[in-house]
Amino acid sequence: DPKIIQKPKYLVAVTGSEKILICEQYLGHNAMYWYRQSAKKPLEFMFSYSYQKLMDNQTASSRFQPQSSKKNHLDLQITALKPDDSATYFCASSQDLGNYAEQFFGPGTRLTVL
Amino acid sequence: GQQVQQSPASLVLQEGENAELQCNFSSTATRLQWFYQHPGGRLVSLFYNPSGTKHTGRLTSTTVTNERRSSLHISSSQTTDSGTYFCAPDTNAYKVIFGKGTHLHVLP
Numbered sequence: 001d002p003k004i005i006q007k008p009k010y011l012v013a014v015t016g017s018e019k020i021l022i023c024e025q026y027l028g029h030n031a032m033y034w035y036r037q038s039a040k041k042p043l044e045f046m047f048s049y050s051y052q053k054l055m056d057n058q059t060a061s062s063r064f065q066p067q068s069s070k071k072n073h074l075d076l077q078i079t080a081l082k083p084d085d086s087a088t089y090f091c092a093s094s095q096d097l098g099n100y101a102e103q104f105f106g107p108g109t110r111l112t113v114l
Numbered sequence: 115g116q117q118v119q120q121s122p123a124s125l126v127l128q129e130g131e132n133a134e135l136q137c138n139f140s141s142t143a144t145r146l147q148w149f150y151q152h153p154g155g156r157l158v159s160l161f162y163n164p165s166g167t168k169h170t171g172r173l174t175s176t177t178v179t180n181e182r183r184s185s186l187h188i189s190s191s192q193t194t195d196s197g198t199y200f201c202a203p204d205t206n207a208y209k210v211i212f213g214k215g216t217h218l219h220v221l222p
Binding site for chain 2: 033035042043044045048055056058088090097101102103104105107108110
């Protein structure tokens with residue numbers, strides 16, 4: 001059974017549109033994260049949440065907005081999409097944010113912006 | 115911020131050969147993970163190893179914290195080991211910083 005679910009697996013969008021990437025984890029973890037991986041850049045950290053509170057944001061653009069309706073959910077809303085946003089977006093979780101918190105990753109959502 | 119250097123950038127092995135992947139980082143890390151990324155994109159945690167040596171199957175991870183380095187040893191490589199290996203240390207509790215990875219290709 002997958003413990004971290006990301007939906008959809010693939011997503012195609014047009015420039016200027018808005019999309020929401022879904023992430024749910026069933027590991028009982030308290031911390032969740034978003035990462036991005038594109039052809040041009042290595043895996044890069046975007047956000048971290050702990051108990052539904054934003055802890056760190058390394059995304060320069062406000063077009064990226066995490067949304068946490070439940071402790072085990074951390075969705076990512078992306079507005080005014082650009083072709084450069086094309087990437088695979090990974091959700092991750094860990095028990096806590098502490099120093100001994102191993103992170104586990106979901107399967108990713110591959111976003112293509114035309 | 116934390117800088118991560120992984121070497122080699124790519125590696126081609128004949129099946130059965132051993133591999134040693136290196137990771138050096140610029141700041142002391144309290145958390146370090148090794149990940150394997152399948153050719154299809156899936157990320158799998160191999161080791162959570164901020165210090166010392168850990169083994170699992172044919173894999174061994176050794177981290178020397180005060181020297182800011184870690185290594186991943188793969189013994190008797192198999193074609194199914196092909197993929198990308200990432201080292202990911204951190205300098206705070208909120209995020210993990212990834213290296214650029216070592217792309218491993220094991221030939222049959």
